[in-house]
Amino acid sequence: MPLNRLLKTVCESVRRFSSRKMDDLQVKIGPSILNADLGDLGNECVRMMDSGADYLHLDVMDGHFVPNLTFGHPVVKCLRGKVPKAFFDLHMMVSNPHAWVGPMQDAGADQYTFHYEAASDDVLGLARRIKETGMKVGVGVKPATDVDVILPLLNSDLIDTVLIMTVEPGFGGQRFMEDMMPKVSAIRSRFPLINIEVDGGVGPNNVDVCAEAGANMIVSGTAIIKSDDPSQTIRHMRAVAQDVINKGSLDR
Numbered sequence: 372m373p374l375n376r377l378l379k380t381v382c383e384s385v386r387r388f389s390s391r392k393m394d395d396l397q398v399k400i401g402p403s404i405l406n407a408d409l410g411d412l413g414n415e416c417v418r419m420m421d422s423g424a425d426y427l428h429l430d431v432m433d434g435h436f437v438p439n440l441t442f443g444h445p446v447v448k449c450l451r452g453k454v455p456k457a458f459f460d461l462h463m464m465v466s467n468p469h470a471w472v473g474p475m476q477d478a479g480a481d482q483y484t485f486h487y488e489a490a491s492d493d494v495l496g497l498a499r500r501i502k503e504t505g506m507k508v509g510v511g512v513k514p515a516t517d518v519d520v521i522l523p524l525l526n527s528d529l530i531d532t533v534l535i536m537t538v539e540p541g542f543g544g545q546r547f548m549e550d551m552m553p554k555v556s557a558i559r560s561r562f563p564l565i566n567i568e569v570d571g572g573v574g575p576n577n578v579d580v581c582a583e584a585g586a587n588m589i590v591s592g593t594a595i596i597k598s599d600d601p602s603q604t605i606r607h608m609r610a611v612a613q614d615v616i617n618k619g620s621l622d623r
């Protein structure tokens with residue numbers, strides 16, 4: 372076979388293989404319960420899972436890393452009892468993420484997503500420690516943090532999920548920062564199969580923009596919690612994002 376035809380065949384096989392892998396990238400919708408009725412969190416978690424949520428995004432704030440307080444591992448442990456099968460993604464907005472790895476694993480967390488800004492002294496050590504517990508490892512960056520700083524960490528293969536904040540962390544119900552999308556694209560172009568999570572101000576009006584940039588884990592608080600029909604909102608957001616991702620992989 373002439374060399375140019377051979378090369379073409381190889382390129383086509385690679386393209387088919389990589390597009391099949393991109394199709395494997397599942398969109399997951401994770402309601403944030405930050406703006407739910409915090410006095411009735413257990414039932415709110417059940418309500419979200421019954422509405423078809425793929426996972427629950429639990430915002431832990433220590434009043435120091437961010438100017439707000441929510442809850443810690445004792446509450447997470449109680450919630451685990453209410454929704455035994457739900458995947459818990461712990462968004463750790465805390466100044467000392469090393470301190471809560473053991474307690475959160477014990478409480479039933481499935482993924483421990485820490486902030487790069489709070490762990491930059493020993494990011495690799497922290498990621499390794501989380502991995503050793505059996506939890507998945509997420510690393511997040513605030514809007515002002517350049518995404519390049521986490522690239523060495525992503526090359527380590529320790530990271531399951533990159534969290535790109537699309538609001539300043541601390542409060543639900545803020546406005547989505549579309550100018551964070553180049554960060555998502557920058558990660559997706561280098562890591563075709565890593566989970567990329569967006570968080571803050573995401574809802575039916577902008578989920579397509581997030582998926583176009585390459586996000587597949589979609590956190591949405593207010594838009595789902597306050598929806599008259601959370602099942603429909605979750606279904607709609609998942610379908611829109613999955614469609615965008617599948618189309619993108621065909622175009623590649």
Ligand SMILES: O=C(CO)[C@@H](O)[C@H](O)COP(=O)(O)O
Pocket residue numbers: 403405406428430462538539540541542543544545570571572573590591592593594
């Ligand atoms: O981590 C945070 C805020 O710090 C988020 O998880 C938000 O709480 C998501 O809520 P909405 O912005 O979608 O209302």
Ligand SMILES: [Fe+2]
Pocket residue numbers: 403428429430462570590
């Ligand atoms: Fe969050």
